[in-house]
Amino acid sequence: MSTDAIVLLKDDHKEVRQLFREFEQAGENATARKGQLVRKIIELLTIHTYIENEVMYPEVRDLLPDVETDVLEAYEEHHVADVLCMELWSMEPDDERFDAKTTVLIESVRHHMDEEEQEWFPKVREGLGRAQLQEIGAKMIELKETAPRKPTQPSALKKAIDALIS
Numbered sequence: 001m002s003t004d005a006i007v008l009l010k011d012d013h014k015e016v017r018q019l020f021r022e023f024e025q026a027g028e029n030a031t032a033r034k035g036q037l038v039r040k041i042i043e044l045l046t047i048h049t050y051i052e053n054e055v056m057y058p059e060v061r062d063l064l065p066d067v068e069t070d071v072l073e074a075y076e077e078h079h080v081a082d083v084l085c086m087e088l089w090s091m092e093p094d095d096e097r098f099d100a101k102t103t104v105l106i107e108s109v110r111h112h113m114d115e116e117e118q119e120w121f122p123k124v125r126e127g128l129g130r131a132q133l134q135e136i137g138a139k140m141i142e143l144k145e146t147a148p149r150k151p152t153q154p155s156a157l158k159k160a161i162d163a164l165i166s
């Protein structure tokens, strides 16, 4: 199995995009279903942003100083997603703001994933060798085992707070 970092992250994106579509197609009255989908979306995003923040972004920033601006913007976009995920996690799906907040999360994360896939990953692929990308990927697979799955877990909270104070 390939451990190429970009392949792994794109697979995660695909899974997230599929859940976004399911949410959008669920219909006005599918409250319980939408609640389940949002919990699943939040779990996937919590793990994904964590491994990117802890492994992918710092490693790439170190190896490719040229992409520093992209990395800094990506951290900020993750922070926006973290805040929305935390708010949604404590909301009930029948709350009048639940769908609206989810829609904003979807729009913002889609934009972020598009930028990663269309602009950032090609630069990283060009700048790093296959071996480096496989090594980074292997580290992310390992970290996934212990990554937070819920925004209320201490390691997820620490990440959100670090973004505010650093």
Ligand SMILES: [Fe+2]
Binding pocket: 049, 052, 074, 078, 112, 116
């Ligand atoms: Fe990201």
Ligand SMILES: [Fe+2]
Binding pocket: 009, 013, 048, 052, 113, 116
């Ligand atoms: Fe990503």
